[in-house]
Amino acid sequence: MTFSRHRTRTLALTASVLAAAALTTTACGSGDDGAATAASSASGAGAVAGGGGTVRIALIGTTGPTAAAKNDGSLAKDLAKVGAKVQFTGQFPAFAPAAEAINAGALDAAQGSISSAVGALAQKPSFKIYAAQLDNAKSEGILVKDPNIKSVADLVGKKVAVNPKGTGEYLLLKALEKNGVDPAKVERVYLGAADGATAFSSGKVDAWAAWGDFVATAKAKGARLLADGDQVGSENDTIWVISDTFLKAHPATVKALYENQVRHSQEEHADPEGAVAQENTGAIKLDDKAAAILADNYRDQDPVAKIDATFQRRFGDVSAFFAAQKVIPTKLDPATFTVDATTLGG
Incomplete structure (x- = not known):
């Protein structure tokens, strides 16, 4: 199948x-x-x-x-x-x-x-x-709100919320690799999804690697996917x-x-x-x-x-x-x- x-x-x-x-x-x-x-x-x-x-x-x-x-x-x-x-x-x-x-x-x-x-x-x-x-390529990826963050390269020096050894960390690392960005130049903030949502909505992080219901909710509140699953080559x-x-x-x-x-x-x-x-x-x-x-x-x-x-x-x-x-x-x-x-x- x-x-x-x-x-x-x-x-x-x-x-x-x-x-x-x-x-x-x-x-x-x-x-x-x-x-x-x-x-x-x-x-x-x-x-x-x-x-x-x-x-x-x-x-x-x-x-x-x-x-x-x-x-x-x-x-x-x-x-x-x-x-x-x-x-x-x-x-x-x-x-x-x-x-x-x-x-x-x-x-x-x-x-x-x-x-x-x-x-x-x-x-x-x-x-x-x-x-x-x-x-689901369109329901996962790197969420941002700042209009000045226009590409994955713009994440250099920024804080990105990810869940460790899971979807968030995977999506961020795939995005950085795909765009030739050194992972050491982007700060990974290790948070669970609920805490990541809070940190993202309050501006304590610049971006959030998320998926599914979280992406749907964030997009409904005006966030956008900087790079989705297809764009980063997610499997x-x-x-x-x-x-x-x-x-x-x-x-x-x-x-x-x-x-x-x-x-x-x-x-x-x-x-x-x-x-x-x-x-x-x-x-x-x-x-x-x-x-x-x-x-x-x-x-x-x-x-x-x-x-x-x-x-x-x-x-x-x-x-x-x-x-x-x-x-x-x-x-x-x-x-x-x-x-x-x-x-x-x-």
């Missing part, structure tokens, strides 16, 4: 593993989930071979297939068919703390980006990537991951989870306004203008897809780039950290 050039990007690093674990252990399941049990040991009544378990899945942001699956109750119903349950955790601010919660055995599944996954896997391999969606696809422990114990459940996410991403493409209206219902909501920008992104977006050779190549490219930039010690082997969800089952 050929991946789309479009996707919704996950939030950035703002919390530690302790905060992530606290969110996970105190979170309630959705209204139709029932009592959640330890994912690696629960089997579920009537589980099919390779099914069962209770998958604890991170909520990162308020839009996208996971939010849709929670809001309409469909994931709980789909997993019940293989004898499994779902527990939607409290909101995680980013993939990085979600990955740390997976490392700690407190979480099973989450959405992120290739760059954030590479950063996490380089520290402690504990999960596999089972689904992906190619990055930073959205990814969905599952813990090694859960995957080994419940492969059929992972396949059912994957199929639900594919279906919701198809619905986002077919009816973007309807999908945004269904997803954008949390305590933190996009305003009408930002929601319209997100719907426009969905309109061009193909569904979530299985892991294939194209994705593995792009994973390898991002990993090699981060290694060359000294963000991680060495590049990673894509085959070691990916699985084709369509082949899973009893």
